[in-house]
Amino acid sequence: MSEGVVPDRARVLEALDQVIDPRSGRGLSQAGLVRGLILRADRAAFMLEVPQAEVARYQPVREAAEAALARATGVKAQVILTADNAAPAPPSVQGRRAKVAEDPQARLGHMPDAERPANVRRVIAVASGKGGVGKSTVAVSLAAAFARLGLRAGLLDADIYGPSAPHMLGIAGEPTFDADKRLNPMEAFGVKVMSIGFIVEPGDAAIWRGPMASSAVRTLIGSNWGSEAEPLDVLVVDLPPGTGDIQLTIAQRLKLDGVVIVSTPQEIALIDARRAVTMFRKMDVQILGVVENMAWFVDPASGARLAIFGEGGAAAEAKRQGVPLLGQVPLDMALRQSCDAGQPLVAADPANPAAQVFLEIARKLA
Numbered sequence: 001m002s003e004g005v006v007p008d009r010a011r012v013l014e015a016l017d018q019v020i021d022p023r024s025g026r027g028l029s030q031a032g033l034v035r036g037l038i039l040r041a042d043r044a045a046f047m048l049e050v051p052q053a054e055v056a057r058y059q060p061v062r063e064a065a066e067a068a069l070a071r072a073t074g075v076k077a078q079v080i081l082t083a084d085n086a087a088p089a090p091p092s093v094q095g096r097r098a099k100v101a102e103d104p105q106a107r108l109g110h111m112p113d114a115e116r117p118a119n120v121r122r123v124i125a126v127a128s129g130k131g132g133v134g135k136s137t138v139a140v141s142l143a144a145a146f147a148r149l150g151l152r153a154g155l156l157d158a159d160i161y162g163p164s165a166p167h168m169l170g171i172a173g174e175p176t177f178d179a180d181k182r183l184n185p186m187e188a189f190g191v192k193v194m195s196i197g198f199i200v201e202p203g204d205a206a207i208w209r210g211p212m213a214s215s216a217v218r219t220l221i222g223s224n225w226g227s228e229a230e231p232l233d234v235l236v237v238d239l240p241p242g243t244g245d246i247q248l249t250i251a252q253r254l255k256l257d258g259v260v261i262v263s264t265p266q267e268i269a270l271i272d273a274r275r276a277v278t279m280f281r282k283m284d285v286q287i288l289g290v291v292e293n294m295a296w297f298v299d300p301a302s303g304a305r306l307a308i309f310g311e312g313g314a315a316a317e318a319k320r321q322g323v324p325l326l327g328q329v330p331l332d333m334a335l336r337q338s339c340d341a342g343q344p345l346v347a348a349d350p351a352n353p354a355a356q357v358f359l360e361i362a363r364k365l366a
């Protein structure tokens with residue numbers, strides 16, 4: 001296939017139908033086993049989802065499908081074999097309104113197997129129920145603020161599907177391994193940093209189901225964060241938005257000293273922030289407080305504060321939840337520019353009002 005041309009979807013599905021599903025006797029596409037097909041000019045991939053008990057049986061099928069996909073597209077091909085543990089609804093309940101049961105692990109409360117990584121004194125997670133509220137900006141800025149206060153700080157970018165720490169901290173390159181085959185974090189601005197962004201190709205999508213994503217997080221957690229002589233004082237964990245697999249994996253594997261909830265002032269963001277609070281309380285994780293991001297914008301002409309996203313919403317929510325309001329971060333162009341440039345504002349311009357807020361939050365949490 002010529003370079004730069006996206007493969008024809010119909011032709012690809014026809015080729016995949018030449019690989020036979022051993023259960024139904026039909027081609028993979030006709031059998032409905034080609035899930036999430038992605039076709040790019042340089043890459044093709046899909047998920048082959050089968051029952052848990054059939055995984056070993058379908059390994060040769062996966063290999064045949066990957067070969068067929070490569071032949072049909074002429075580009076790098078990947079077929080991910082995943083297990084579907086869900087059982088179909090019994091006939092007696094089909095047609096009724098669906099009711100989704102909670103994951104039982106979300107009701108475990110204290111996680112007895114959770115522990116801190118070796119040579120790490122404290123672990124603080126930064127979470128939000130909703131994307132786009134500036135959670136990663138807060139996590140990166142908080143880690144850089146801890147470092148500026150003289151603490152040995154680390155940042156675990158656990159946002160597997162949207163890693164942003166490498167760009168925000170201006171880090172390029174790949175991590176090395178130590179003698180125990182643990183990943184050695186990269187370092188910038190006095191912060192030790194580990195992210196899936198160092199491992200996957202820039203711009204590539206992590207087409208991973210929950211188990212694979214959780215496995216990646218466990219690998220990152222086990223990085224070489226410090227030594228007995230120089231332990232890490234604090235590890236900041238940037239969680240993905242939401243209340244799913246990654247959050248549960250972190251709570252199960254990491255002994256969290258607490259979590260910081262990030263929200264903007266408007267109600268639509270606070271709704272999801274409440275869900276995050278509820279989830280962490282179910283897992284017996286202490287809520288250290290709320291950070292209100294994009295709290296206001298200062299009009300350059302008049303100096304007046306303009307509450308673009310509403311006023312005081314996160315402050316009121318913190319009071320309702322019985323936790324501290326750790327700080328209110330203004331909507332500041334310098335903060336956006338510093339993140340885009342890979343220069344945390346607390347390092348590039350610590351006198352900036354937004355940087356001062358992060359430094360004060362770090363002092364409260366140190």
